Amino acid sequence: MRIGHGYDVHRLVPGRKLVLGGVTVPHETGLLGHSDADVLTHAVMDALLGAAALGDIGGMFPDTDPAYEGADSIALLEAVAARLAESGYAVGNIDCTVIAQRPKLKEFIPQMRANLAAACGIAEGAVNVKATTEERLGFTGREEGIAAHAVCLLLEKIL
Numbered sequence: 001m002r003i004g005h006g007y008d009v010h011r012l013v014p015g016r017k018l019v020l021g022g023v024t025v026p027h028e029t030g031l032l033g034h035s036d037a038d039v040l041t042h043a044v045m046d047a048l049l050g051a052a053a054l055g056d057i058g059g060m061f062p063d064t065d066p067a068y069e070g071a072d073s074i075a076l077l078e079a080v081a082a083r084l085a086e087s088g089y090a091v092g093n094i095d096c097t098v099i100a101q102r103p104k105l106k107e108f109i110p111q112m113r114a115n116l117a118a119a120c121g122i123a124e125g126a127v128n129v130k131a132t133t134e135e136r137l138g139f140t141g142r143e144e145g146i147a148a149h150a151v152c153l154l155l156e157k158i159l
């Protein structure tokens with residue numbers, strides 16, 4: 001069994017979609033990035049790559065590569081899951097926290113879990129997503145950006 005941790009931050013700006021765990025959440029600002037800037041899915045990918053000692057998302061999907069401009073991060077997560085499977089790992093479980101002052105994310109969390117689980121080819125019960133504010137403190141509290149943490153366990157497959 002191997003443990004991994006991922007962390008990511010993206011800036012909130014007007015004129016961009018807010019995509020979290022593959023769900024487009026209605027909001028007056030969205031996350032800025034080369035890809036769709038899905039900060040939650042990015043944290044999950046980094047946790048998975050970290051657990052397998054396979055580097056990070058920037059190594060696998062360089063932000064200088066036009067191929068990833070506007071990329072659907074859930075599709076990138078599918079590629080990460082395939083890479084793990086090739087390397088002999090199965091995803092055990094994933095737990096994540098999105099740090100956002102606004103919007104309220106509760107109602108969108110079941111769909112985020114479903115999207116993340118489907119991309120990893122695991123049961124929804126193996127994926128948990130939580131949301132918290134930082135009580136108006138710091139950059140998330142000022143609504144300048146959204147952060148996400150993820151942890152995961154990988155199981156070594158008997159090949």
Ligand SMILES: Nc1ccn([C@@H]2O[C@H](COP(=O)(O)O)[C@@H](O)[C@H]2O)c(=O)n1
Nearest residue numbers: 100101102103104105106131132133134
């Ligand atoms: N963007 C968010 C932030 C929080 N929630 C939900 O509210 C609960 C309380 O949040 P606190 O930061 O005040 O502890 C939290 O446990 C979440 O259920 C949310 O839905 N969206």
Ligand SMILES: C[C@@]1(CO)OP(=O)(O)OP(=O)(O)OC[C@H]1O
Nearest residue numbers: 033034035037057058061063068
């Ligand atoms: C997936 C990528 C691809 O450009 O997304 P970005 O939107 O650039 O986001 P970031 O978290 O800064 O870096 C990860 C990149 O590899």
